[in-house]
Amino acid sequence: MLFLEMVEYILQSGIIISIFLCLLLVKKKEKSTAEIILLFWIFASGYITFSYLLVYNGNYLNYPTLTVLGFGIPLLSGPFMYLYIKYQTKPLYFSKIDLLHFIPFVLSNLLFIQFYFLSFDSKIEFLKGQSSVFETENFLRFIATCVSGIVYILVCFFYLHSYRKRLKFEFSYLDSINFNWMLMLNIGLLLVWIIVIFIPDDRIIFSSSSIYLICLGFFGISQAQIFTERELFFVQSKSDLADSDNKEYLTETLLAKDESSNIQYFEEIYNKSIELIKVEKLYLNPELKVLDLAILLNVHPNLMSRAINQISGANFYDLINKMRVEEFIRRTRTEDSQKYTIMAMAFDSGFNSKATFYRNFKAIVGTLPSEFLKSNQGSRESNT
Incomplete structure (x- = not known):
């Protein structure tokens, strides 16, 4: 009896959390493509939990x-x-x-289209x-659901692996909360699908799905800041960039035709970016990424x-952190440096x-x- 009550409470909690998260996302003034996808995803997850709750408490009758x-x-x-990860990373x-x-979702619904024309008693039967x-x-629906879940989860892991490699070239920090958030989502979904396949008990399946929703809300709000306001940037597609009248937006395909003649162009981009970073001290932003620079200089992120890789021989991550070390x-070497701890100066x-x-x-x-610091302090004392 206690187990049955716990299942119902978990299902209800999952539904309430999904409604709450949907409201938070709807309330946001500026929503990225990824956040709109997340909104529909959470709504769909909440609805399937509600659908099972009707079965569980007998209201499906x-x-x-x-x-x-x-x-x-x-x-x-x-x-x-998959689409959330795709648009969250791009x-x-x-x-x-x-x-x-x-x-597949549309076809699945078409399979059951006849159900909606049955009599009420036939539906209940x-x-x-x-x-x-x-x-x-x-x-067919069950097989398609299992295959779809496994395939998409594997594709998502592969996509995240590729994204992890790109982090070092496109971001100035490796400890990306965004990456950890997406990895947690995928691992959580994998655990749910393992339960779906190996534990044929709807109570456990939908309880785990509700717990997944609850964890999604907790970590999304407390760590990833997915449901809070932030500034958004959008990058045009390659076709849009190719049609742009702005000559700075040259596609990689055009550049690859004559690589030797592009050295001067790369040097120009590199020099402008270094000057901007140093003058504006952009490296003080712990979340600085290539996209931010590209938008400021009106250059394609790729x-x-x-340009940074070819001219400096280093990736964006190493270049920015070298400037941060120099800043540290x-x-x-300032007179009031002893007032601050090492980490205070590092964060600054x-x-x-x-x-x-x-x-x-x-x-x-x-x-x-x-x-x-010890050696630097010793050299100071010897000089005085």
């Missing part, structure tokens, strides 16, 4: 149509997860071709399992990365974590910050 409407929704979890506008990911109608359709060293220099600071300082200077 009163609302059979509302119950069946949730049958095909599990086919949306994989596409929503600030693009939604592409209509991505609507193809929802074809089907939901009670007293009718052999839709047995084949149910089997060209910006290539400058701060240690643009680093966002102790691990990142120590790792980069050791790699660039060749010693630990504390040892550097």
Whole structure:
């Protein structure tokens, strides 16, 4: 009895959390493509939980149509997860071709289209399992749901692996909260699908789905700041860039035709970016990324990365953190530096974590910050 009550409470909590998160996302003044996808994903997850709750507490006898409407929704979890990761890592506008990911969901609903024309009593018989109608359709839906879930989760892991590699070239920090958030979402969804496949108990399946929703809300609000206001940037698609009248927006395809003649162009981009970073002290922003620079200089982000890599021989991450280390060293040589701790000066220099600071300082200077400060203090005393 206690277990049954707990299941109902968990289901209700999942529904309430999904409504709350949807309201937070709707309330946001500026929503990225990824956040709009997340909004629909959370709504769909909340509805499938509501659909099962109707079955669990017996209310499906009163609302059979509302119950069946949730049958095909599990086919949306994989596409929503993939598209969310895609648009969270690339600030693009939604592409209509991505609507193809929802074809299985549409086909699944078409399989059950006859249900909506049945009499009320026939609908109840089907939901009670007293009718052999839709047995084949149910089997096909289950197989399609399992295959879709597994395939999309694997694709998402591959996509995140590729994104992790790009972090070092496009961002000035490796400890990306955004990456950890997306990885957690995918791992959580994987655990739910393992339960779906190996534990054929709807109570456990939908309870785990509700717990997933609750965790999504908690970590999304407390860590990833997904549901809070922030400034948004969108990058045009390659076709849009190619059609642009702005000559700064040259595509990589055009540049690749004559690589040797582009050295001067890369040097120009590189020099402008270095000057801007140093004059405006952009490296003090712990979340600085290539996209920010590209927007400021009106240059395609890919060209910006290539220019930095080719001219400096270093990636964006290493370049920015070298400037931060130099800033830290400058701060240690000021008269009031002894008033501050090492980490206080490190954070003021643009680093966002102790691990990142120590790792980069050791790699660039060749010693630990504390040892550097001791030797620097000793040289000061000897000079005086």
